[in-house]
Amino acid sequence: MDSTDIGELRPPDRLLMGPGPSETHPRVLRAFGTTPIGHLDPAFVEMMDETQSLLRSVFRTDNRWTIPVSGTGSASMEAAIGNLVEPGETALVPGNGYFGGRMAEMVRRAGGEPVTIETPWGEPLDPEDVRTACAEHDPSVVGVVHAETSTGVRQPSMAELTDAAHDHGAFVVADCVTSLGGVEFRMDEWGVDVAYSGGQKCLSCPPGASPLSVNDAAMEKILGRETPVRSWYLDLSLLEGYWGEERSYHHTAPINNIYALREALRLVEEEGLSARWDRHRRLSTALQEGLWALGLDPVVAPSARLPSLITAQLPGGLAPGDVVETMREEHAVEIATGLGAFADEAVRIGCMGHGARRGPVLETLGALGETLSSHGIGVDPGAGVSAAADELGK
Ligand SMILES: *Cc1c(COP(=O)(O)O)cnc(C)c1O
Numbered sequence: 516m517d518s519t520d521i522g523e524l525r526p527p528d529r530l531l532m533g534p535g536p537s538e539t540h541p542r543v544l545r546a547f548g549t550t551p552i553g554h555l556d557p558a559f560v561e562m563m564d565e566t567q568s569l570l571r572s573v574f575r576t577d578n579r580w581t582i583p584v585s586g587t588g589s590a591s592m593e594a595a596i597g598n599l600v601e602p603g604e605t606a607l608v609p610g611n612g613y614f615g616g617r618m619a620e621m622v623r624r625a626g627g628e629p630v631t632i633e634t635p636w637g638e639p640l641d642p643e644d645v646r647t648a649c650a651e652h653d654p655s656v657v658g659v660v661h662a663e664t665s666t667g668v669r670q671p672s673m674a675e676l677t678d679a680a681h682d683h684g685a686f687v688v689a690d691c692v693t694s695l696g697g698v699e700f701r702m703d704e705w706g707v708d709v710a711y712s713g714g715q716k717c718l719s720c721p722p723g724a725s726p727l728s729v730n731d732a733a734m735e736k737i738l739g740r741e742t743p744v745r746s747w748y749l750d751l752s753l754l755e756g757y758w759g760e761e762r763s764y765h766h767t768a769p770i771n772n773i774y775a776l777r778e779a780l781r782l783v784e785e786e787g788l789s790a791r792w793d794r795h796r797r798l799s800t801a802l803q804e805g806l807w808a809l810g811l812d813p814v815v816a817p818s819a820r821l822p823s824l825i826t827a828q829l830p831g832g833l834a835p836g837d838v839v840e841t842m843r844e845e846h847a848v849e850i851a852t853g854l855g856a857f858a859d860e861a862v863r864i865g866c867m868g869h870g871a872r873r874g875p876v877l878e879t880l881g882a883l884g885e886t887l888s889s890h891g892i893g894v895d896p897g898a899g900v901s902a903a904a905d906e907l908g909k
Contacts, residue, residue: 546778569780588713602626613665719868808902846882
């Protein structure tokens with residue numbers, strides 16, 4: 516490639532209705548584009564405090580240790596696991612999806628021993644299985660994925676899971692990357708010790724600063740570690756210097772990502788967290804009615820279905836990759852193929868944050884109807900839009 520041919524940045528128009536990133540709210544984008552100031556400037560320090568306070572609110576926690584980690588959701592995930600798990604310790608991880616597998620890999624790299632709680636993809640964990648596994652393996656950490664984006668499973672019975680872990684003296688780490696700010700999550704009430712999330716799913720932020728909250732008991736374990744955390748960058752005992760009382764330099768905060776996250780969290784406050792959960796539920800129900808009207812089939816039982824990410828089986832043996840491609844190339848709508856056990860038969864459609872609105876949902880269903888039709892499926896291309904509009908009109 517001749518570098519003189521590289522033109523001005525002009526990404527194609529896309530409606531982002533996949534597993535993330537989601538549509539960015541225009542106000543968040545404006546905040547992102549605001550001129551950076553120094554990360555130790557008292558004015559920025561005040562924004563840090565505000566961001567932390569807003570984060571506590573969206574996590575439903577009083578944890579002092581609530582910060583945005585620099586990096587995407589995987590960075591806050593690795594901060595959670597890498598700090599909490601010490602070499603030689605056992606951590607239980609869920610076997611019901613892709614992100615439980617990533618947890619296992621992070622536990623291994625932290626020097627720990629992951630033990631997978633075997634559960635079929637598409638189903639949630641059973642608290643009784645966690646209890647049994649705790650008795651058998653004596654873990655110091657139990658990992659749970661509250662919103663498994665690879666399958667579209669929401670983990671119900673979170674409080675029962677944390678009870679099972681706590682009865683055995685284990686700490687609970689919850690992945691709420693695809694639920695925070697869109698699907699009911701109550702950190703303190705449910706007894707979650709460490710929770711991490713990301714910006715670009717239900718919070719509708721550009722990726723780059725990722726919520727993390729750690730309770731006092733977990734922080735005590737972390738600060739009392741016998742060996743230093745293997746990652747210098749994500750070591751919470753060092754980050755305490757910057758986000759805690761001292762405000763000393765550790766690494767340069769991603770200023771604009773913090774601006775954006777702060778604005779995204781202000782939007783959550785304005786709407787109200789429970790109103791936002793309701794909106795996601797309502798728009799997701801409409802999306803689902805539209806999908807079933809187009810002949811797709813749900814993969815996950817209603818009791819464990821995640822509102823923010825729907826996995827749906829395609830009709831007529833259509834290849835997910837072909838549908839995703841037509842949706843992108845002909846309709847400028849991004850959705851994703853299934854993963855793992857559902858890779859060959861299902862698509863994944865997000866309903867997150869700024870995408871969880873009437874316009875984006877109807878546009879997605881309209882495009883999908885036309886896509887199915889163009890691939891030879893005998894379906895009324897408008898059936899999805901009608902069903903969803905009916906549902907929203909109820
Ligand atoms: C997206 C996601 C992550 C990883 O976040 P990145 O921002 O892609 O690093 C982790 N867990 C779950 C459940 C996710 O959906």
